[in-house]
Amino acid sequence: MSSSTNWSKGRILLLIGRLALAAIFLAAAYGKLSPLTAKQWTLSSLKVTPASLELSMMFFAMQLSSYQMLPAWAVSPIAHSLPWVELSLGILLLTGLGLRYLGIIATLLLALFWAVIIRSYALHLGINCGCFGPNEKLTGWRVLEDGGFFALGLAVTIGAFFYHRRHRVDASAFAQTEVSSS
Amino acid sequence: MAQSSRCIDRRNSLGENRLPRNLRRLRPIFIAATSLAITFGFLVASQGAMAQNAATETKLAAEKSLGNSSAPIKLIVYDDYECPACGQFYEQTLRPLIDTYVAEGKVYLVHRDFPLTGHQYSRQAARWVNAAARIGKFEAVERALFDNQMAWSEYGSENPQGIMKPFVQAALAPAEFKRVEALMQGCESNDHDELKGCAVDPEIQRNIASGELLPISYTPTFIVSCKGTTYPPVSRGVAWPLLKQFFDQLLSQKQP
Structure with a gap:
């Protein structure tokens, strides 16, 4: 009973994590693709x-x-493709299809972003991050935030693998029970 | 009755009873009119200050700018003459820009000084350039200082003593250099604080203040404006082909 409660809690957590990860990628794509002249998160910023x-x-x-x-x-070429990659990842994460593979891709991408941000911060480049919009300073807070995003990606990926394995074990146990009962 | 007299006394003490009834009725109108007059006064004063700022800004921009001020794109660059990244940005991006888009009237390039205190000779260099700008020789002296940055800056190996006077002299005709030297009276110091006797320091100070408002913390940082829209600042410079692509895109856009 307790195991099944934990199991459903885990599934809910995985769902929340997946949706949060999707939101991060969608927000990042929106920040890069929305018109520069429009105010962010307004109707005019959707007129692309x-x-x-x-x-x-x-x-x-x-x-x-x-x-x-x-x-x-x-x-x-990277600037022209990265926002579309982020948009695609965000949409695919929303659907939840192939979560293990998407999780790996998302985590690797977030790890790369985090490494780049840490390097730029350590070198005191004093540049705009460009992560979620055009006018966003690269600060210590941004480094922490990106670390959090990476941790979330990792947690979702591990959760997806764990859920998949557990699901497979449950399915084979059910099949064995069915075979032995018949 | 006593209460009533107290009431009357209080009103007397406030002086309200001294006003005729007709005037008392008009009191809210007086208050509103006075408030309006004060607000109007403030607005006129602030408009005056804004106009003065705009005039100063125009004067500043005209002295340290290149190209046609009515060009569709305006590029404001915050520079430090001693910063190696600024030198690189000038040589690799601004030079081709000046030779092409500025010369063709597509871009109006405005320079603003942002000497970083970490660079020992940057303020002194800015003073020389501002003095030259006063006699209309901004471009020649800016180019001379950036071209020879390694010769006078602390990052160079040739003669890193902050001696930039010979390079300024070489960039100007003897009569022009004399005028610049005269303007530099009281300015020849590596001090980053505003020098009281230095005629060009207030301008540098205004440039720094406008940069701090953005805020800018590193150089080079540039801001692009086009067709009434100002885009966010970009730090650390950018390669000329990328900037050119951005400008081409801006120029191809219709007026909003």
Whole structure:
């Protein structure tokens, strides 16, 4: 009884974690793709046009370049693809399909972001983060927040694997019971 | 009755009874009119101050700027002449920008000083550039100081003693240099504080104050404005091809 209660609590926690992770990726994509001229989180920021998209991604490319990590030729392609990767990950995490694999991808991406943020903070680059919007200072708080996101990603991935394994064990135990009873 | 007399006494003490009844009725209107007059006075004063600030700003921008002030894009760059990243940004991004988009009237480039206290000679360099800007020789002296940054800055190995005067002299005609030298009277110091006798220090101080408002903590930091929209600041510079792409995109956008 207690085991089954824990089991359902775990499932709820995994659901909350998955939705939170999806929200993080969707917010990050929104911050990079919404028009630069609009105020964030307003209706006008949802009026995306091809020109405003291009401008937002160009601006993100400049912010990415200020990290001084990527070769010049790689900045623009990464800036143009990363927001879409984040958007796709966010949507897929909402559906919950293939959570183990999505969890691995999301955790690796969050680990990479965290490492980049730690490096930039340690080097006192004094740049804008560009993580959730165009005007966001890279502060110590941002480093902690990104660490939290990484921990969440890791927890969701471990939870997804644990849930999958438990589900498989339960299913095989049920099958064995069915076979022995028949 | 006693209560009534106390009441009358109090009103007398407040002086309200001294006003005729007609005037008493008009009292709220007097108060409202006075408040309006005071508010209007404040507004006029603040408008005056704003206009004065705008005039100072225009003067500052005109002295240390390149290109046509009515160009569609305005680029404000906060620089420190001794910062190596600023030198790199100038040589690799601003130089091609000046030669192309500024020359073609597409970009109006405004320089603002933000000498960081961690750089020993940066304030002194800013003073030389501001003195040159006063006689219309901003571009020549800025270029001379950035081109020879390693020769005078503490990061260089050639002659890192903060001696930038020869480079300024080489960039100007003898008569021009004399005028700049005259403006530099009381300014030749590495002190980062505002010097009382230095004519160009108030301008540098205004530039620093405008940077601190943003706020800026590192250089180079630049801000792009186009068609009435100002975009968030970008620190640490950016490669010219990326900035060019951004400008092209801005120029291709329709007026909102």
